[in-house]
Amino acid sequence: MRARAGAAGAIAAALLLTGCGGGGGEEAAAEVDFGAAASGTLAGWGFENTDDVGQARLDHAAAALEGLTVELDQTAFDAQKFTTLAASGDMPDVVQMDRQFVPTYAAQGLLMPLDECFAAHEVDPAQHWYPNVAADVTWDEQLWAVPQFYQPPVILTNARVMEEAGVSADDLDASDPDALIAAAEAMTVMDGSSVTRVGFDPQGVSKAAQWMLAFGGGIVDEQGMPTLDREENVAAAEFLQQLYEAQGGFAEVSGFIDSIDIFGDGNGYANDLVGAAVFDQWYLNVLTPYADEVEIGAVPMRDREGEPFTASGGSSFVIPAGAQNPGAACAWALELTTADAWTAAAEARATTEEEAERNGINTGLFTGSAESDEMIRSEFASADGYPGFEEAIAAYYDVAALGTSIGASPAGQQVQSELENAMSSALVGEASPADALAAAQQAAMRAYDQVSGG
Template sequence: MRTSASRTGSGPGRMGRIGSGAAAAVAMTLLLTACGGGAGGEDAAADVDFAAEPTGELRGWGFENTDDVGQARLDHAAGELGDVTIELDQTAFDAQKFTTLAVSGDMPDVVQIDRQFVPTYAAQGLLMPLDACFTAHEVDAAERWYPHVLADVTWEDQVWAVPQFYQPPVILTNARVMEEAGVDAGALDLSDPDAFIAAAEAMTVMDGSSVSRVGFDPQGVSKAAQWMLAFGGGVVDESGAPTLDRPENLEAVEFLQQLYEAQGGFSEVSGVIDSIDIFGDGNGYANDLVGAAVFDQWYLNVLTPYADDVEIGAVPMTTTDGSPFTATGGSAFVIPAGAQNPSAACAWALDLTSGDAWIAAADARAATTEEEEDRNGINTGLFTGSPESDQEIRAEYASAEGYPGFEEAIGVYYDVAAEGASLGASPAGQQIRGELENAMTSALVGERSPEEALAQAQQAAMSAYDQVSEQ
């Protein structure tokens, strides 16, 4: 394989950063209004011989700023696909550009996107289902990936993407703050919500009416769907229809509302959190600006240069019965319905996510850990989306010798990965997420009651879902 653009993107432990935001909202509106639903992707896949020997030119898009992990996997795939010439677009995925390419008919062969986009594009007939791709390459999807990771890219009983990465969120604790406040990390357990709130309040420091230290940052807006799952709710049902106003979801919002109020209020807490330089010297753990917070696994890598300045630990989030719990998130490779070389795209995506590819990536990360002094010899492992690869990498590579807090956190992230849940797949997933975030902000700042905010969000989300379903 010859790659004309060798630099492909990755953030912390990822091959690429996924673009969204306002452009995504605009693009999705265009998609809903300009593209009718249909079986375009299924029809295109039916004509593909996925078992054919990969040859020719392959165009990929959605890659940006390669790191050691991404480059190692690309090099591995290069060795497996010697007769394929790959042209990589180094820019990050953009939903509006994707829609434009779909309309123009100039789609690349494989695109790296956030998994939350997959059901939306699948429902619009813009992606090929990949079950035949897996069968042709003798890949058992249920064995290769965690079931909740696979659920992210499953729509109407078909799999529409090749998943990669899985960053389980857990509660990352600050041992210094907890000790000072007389709080045990075991109190951060939803089976006793009153004790949870009391622990957060005890760790909070007020300077008059202002918050100078946040006891617990739940990321109540961005992680709202996960909190709802923890309370037994969820944002969509099995058909993908929104369920934002479920009683369990209301219970979750009311808990978060009380949690913020115990720490000085949502606006005050958000102001402190927004002012923290989480990626630099001003991070909340080195400067004791936070007692505990919900963070995805990648944040451990951010803290490794500060290993001598922080005293971290970790506990899993729990459900209301106290069971360990987390939620999925990550990216995936999709093959657009208009792909010109789908058989090569299938082989390439599977090679990039194979066990051998992940071991090559783990070798590269181990070398980087040894070479870069600011990592302090800490290797937090890789979270691939594949349980077999995760456990092999954990056993052979993950290490934080001399830093027991990091060792504890690494173990918690790995242990909880199997306890994950999918946030749910819906053709209106982006709209539902947007309405949920708006509702959470409205409720937490006190503009509307939780009941009113969720009811309004449900109405708007259902309207978007109905619009998609009718096409």
């Protein structure tokens, strides 16, 4: 929570520095020849911990753009640092950042719109990326970033625990909240007042926005204005409150979940410490070394009509308004997200998955592009001999095309921060869901008014 609050504070500082509705990015983009050959030196920032997938794509782009010298600052994106660079005018040419930051900085004139970049390279965003992924970086009818990656959450199930409790996958359906709560309670094990097994972990704080969408709500409207206190959002928060109460209470459940070694031998699926949980696709990779010890499955989250549902999230490349080599930044960012780049990444990951500890399981890659995802799924993704993993891989791929954007807002990070604070308050019983979300709405609107000019 402190890290997110710090990021929101840094963005608020940026708003004070730049004022409201700055047009610097659009003016800068108008001067760029995005169709020119990439050359010179490109400065990039935000590329911390480049793994096999990232390095394969960097190598591909280097081979494709031979006239370009790339210098990367391989540290993590930091909102305070971005604010400082914006104030000093010493911006890199391309920055990797979470998509939720993009509309905030775009609204302040700190980024270049990339519609002309896409047009110059004959990239149709509507065809290249899932609609919800493109929507994440769309603001004021323009696109402000090159998206990459997309981690659709689903419900990973523990077959042993479910069978023991007499629970089926059909019970884990938000269109029947009472049945889902009953299933969670049946799978939960208590030792007095202490939880020793969590029936269902919904990630009620970090995934609150997704649950609200599933209940027909949403945290921002089409214009990016906060809508945290919507009736549907309150209903989702009340459901999550009841879900935790049925399992011993939010404090007990979250404390127990935090104690689990989710990345190692003490993980909840190998040790039957959880019956089901909402997890992004990356967690399936974590479980592959334990394929002989777990009995997993997967079902998509469902909305109030019972339809499969997920929400987008991921990172992106942006070109700051003060970039010195924006044309090359455009070409480089797009090259990193071509089908050929993702093929190179999939081949690199396939080599990793051949390691003995991975049990021959390749869970695929989720790129943000439907075309690349389908290619990787058909050519690389497999889990021979492990039907539970095959089911989970299929669930993630099948739901990816059904995603909904959480929504783009110039106050997006502040809205998310206020939402998480409100959910924590409601779930521990400090305030009712309605009161917590009403207070969060007021705070989020203050941030939004500061950005939009009120």
